[in-house]
Structures are given as structure tokens and as C-alpha cells.
Amino acid sequence: MKFSDFFSLLVDRKSRGTWLCTLLTVSALLLAIFVIVGSFLAPERKMESVKWELNDNLQVPNNSQVPKVSNCKDQCRPSGSEALPEGIVSKTSNLNMRPLWGFPKSKNTSVSLFALAVGVKQKHLVDKMVRKFLYSGFVVMLFHYDGIVDEWKNLGWSDDIIHVSARNQTKWWFAKRFLHPDIVAEYSYIFLWDEDLGVENFDPKRYVECNSLRLEK
Numbered sequence: 001m002k003f004s005d006f007f008s009l010l011v012d013r014k015s016r017g018t019w020l021c022t023l024l025t026v027s028a029l030l031l032a033i034f035v036i037v038g039s040f041l042a043p044e045r046k047m048e049s050v051k052w053e054l055n056d057n058l059q060v061p062n063n064s065q066v067p068k069v070s071n072c073k074d075q076c077r078p079s080g081s082e083a084l085p086e087g088i089v090s091k092t093s094n095l096n097m098r099p100l101w102g103f104p105k106s107k108n109t110s111v112s113l114f115a116l117a118v119g120v121k122q123k124h125l126v127d128k129m130v131r132k133f134l135y136s137g138f139v140v141m142l143f144h145y146d147g148i149v150d151e152w153k154n155l156g157w158s159d160d161i162i163h164v165s166a167r168n169q170t171k172w173w174f175a176k177r178f179l180h181p182d183i184v185a186e187y188s189y190i191f192l193w194d195e196d197l198g199v200e201n202f203d204p205k206r207y208v209e210c211n212s213l214r215l216e217k
Helices: 003-057 120-134 171-178 204-216
Strands: 112-118 139-144 162-165 189-193
Touching (some): 112 171, 112 204, 120 139, 139 171, 189 204
Parallel strands (some): 112 139, 112 189, 139 162
């Protein structure tokens, strides 16, 4: 064998060894890169799997599993009234007085209301007005704009009417706050008068009856 042939064979062996070393080095580098990238992607994959699990758990059940509302009565009742017995919650009310115990003296509910702002100086005129309306079946409500209520207690009807006291207020101030539409909705007639009107020739009961007949016609 010539020296040149031997040198060529040796060079070929060295080339193959270098190529093999290069291949191993590149493979090791790729493996290291794969491990490093995988370590960063693992938490994200874990979070994605958790999200999928949450979505699966939070899926809306089908129609067969959704509880159906039995009727509008259960769906439309006021919030907070679920545990209250039937008949306690009402959209409207009235000013008819009821005793703390026992039953009302009369089962007839008045459909007429008489209210006026009063001061103790007009006591004698108010007395005449209240007697006529109260004995005609009206609910009576006095707005005491002077704040004096005790001086009315000597009148026989004082305990049978409603007293509201606030100093230096007009009848419209009282009416806006104490004659709310939900309160007076059940009344067919509402009289809001001044305290100095005369009632000598006025009959509240006859007035209401005549107007009722006129409306029926």
C-alpha cells in the first residue's frame, strides 16, 4: 500500500468520526432544547386542562334538568315575601283603623276619605266638619300644621280619626306624604278641604250618593 493511499484512508476515518461526533452533539443540543421548552409549556398545558375541566363542570344543564317555575304567582311575587303567609303582602292599603285586639266595630269598609289641615284656633269649625263627615261613613284624617294634638282629645271623635302632626307645613305637603296613591287607591271619594269652610248646608252622604247615581247613568 502506498503512503498516499494510507493517508487518504486515515483522513476518511477521521472525517467519519468527526461527523459522528457532530451528529451526537447536535442531537444532545436538540434534546436539551426540547426539555427546556417542555418545562415552560407544561404549566400552560396544565392551566388549559384545568380550564377545560371548569368549563365542563359549569356547563348549563339541559332542559330536563332545569327546574321550571310552576306559575307566575311564584315568579312575580315581591322579593323577600317568599316565607310570608298568603294575604299579608298587598299592593294597596287604606286608612281604616283597626283595634289592637278583637275585631273592628263595623265590617263595612269606608270608600270615602276626608282630610284637612287644621290648627287649634279653628277647633270649633273643624269640630262641625268632622262630625258631619265621620257620621256619614267617611274616614277622617287631620293634619296638624301647628303641632298641637293633645288639645283635641276632649272631643268625642278624637280617638276615632287619624292625627298627623308636623309644624308649619301646608296641606299639600301632608297630602304628598300621607295620601300616597297606593294608600288611597281603594277610596272612591277623597275630600281635601281647608279648615275654614262652612258645612251648615252640606250633607256629605247625600253628595256621595247623588254623584254615584250620576256616574251610573
